[in-house]
Amino acid sequence: MIFTGYMFPNAHSIHPYLEDPRNGSTSRFCSDLALSLRCYVTAGFPERLSPDEIGVKDATGTPVAGDNSVEGEVGIRNEVDIVGANSAVLYGPDGCWVGGYRKTNLFKTDLTWAKAGTGFTTFQLPAPLHTVTLAICNDLNVFNSTSHLPPPQHADPQKTSPPQSPTQTTSSWTLKEGPYELADYCIAQKTNLLILLDAWLTSGESVHDEEEHDWHNVNYWAARLRPLWVNEGVEGGFVEDGDITEPDVGDETVVVVCNRFGEENGESFAGTSCLLSMRRKSGRPKLFEAMGRREEGVRLWTAG
Incomplete structure (x- = not known):
């Protein structure tokens, strides 16, 4: 995550730095750099989840059914708020978005806030x-x-x-x-x-x-x-x-x-x-x- 750092203790601390895919600061930077250099550019960023993805998991990482957090209500609780994903974005020489990726095997720091990718x-x-x-x-x-x-x-x-x-x-x-x-x-x-x-x-x-x-x-x-x-x-x-x-x-x-x-x-x-x-x-x-x-x-x- 090139602009934000990585060592966030919980969802509350990383929440202000979450970026929307394709139009966040990291995506804009990669797009501009790729277009300027006419090359492919990739970088990591903390991706903001869509509203239907935001949720809560318990200490074992299991989603807690029926208990969804919403923007503005992210706080520190016994459960872990799932508010984002440790993601990467890839842009092409024309400055256009090629694709993205979400980290699959989460480290202990990610487990405090992130949703794992699917592969x-x-x-x-x-x-x-x-x-x-x-x-x-x-x-x-x-x-x-x-x-x-x-x-x-x-x-x-x-x-x-x-x-x-x-x-x-x-x-x-x-x-x-x-x-x-x-x-x-x-x-x-x-x-x-x-x-x-x-x-x-x-x-x-x-x-x-x-x-x-x-x-x-x-x-x-x-x-x-x-x-x-x-x-x-x-x-x-x-x-x-x-x-x-x-x-x-x-x-x-x-x-x-x-x-x-x-x-x-x-x-x-x-x-x-x-x-x-x-x-x-x-x-x-x-x-x-x-x-x-x-x-x-x-x-x-x-x-x-």
């Missing part, structure tokens, strides 16, 4: 983009699951991965068996480009030293997309751009991770936006470029 979204765009899938942050994780990832490379094996999954945890995730909802979806859709719009927290690794990137999180993101590149006989580490690699052996998905940095309401974000190539059965993802943990700016990257 991942893919767009068929002209060359060279072709099949493009949009996802938002915790969509990498599995709905109602906990993560059980191995430690990252060069990390203390006694330390575990940070909790990044929803607070409702009913099943386990393993590196070998997954499940891998987003990666499997991309394979089924033959996705050429996966765009992840993230507000991912710091990993807790190397936060207090001078390391420029949060490699723990980059490893985490790549691991969550493992079916896009796994080959049990070759697997291990990243290949950096320019390194000698094995021959191209399968379909490729280029992955763009756009992650914010900085601090908000006591939480620190990891930055380290990056561009990756994931080719089926290659055994490892290929890292083209990465921004720093504290870097704000614009980068022009070429995948190929």
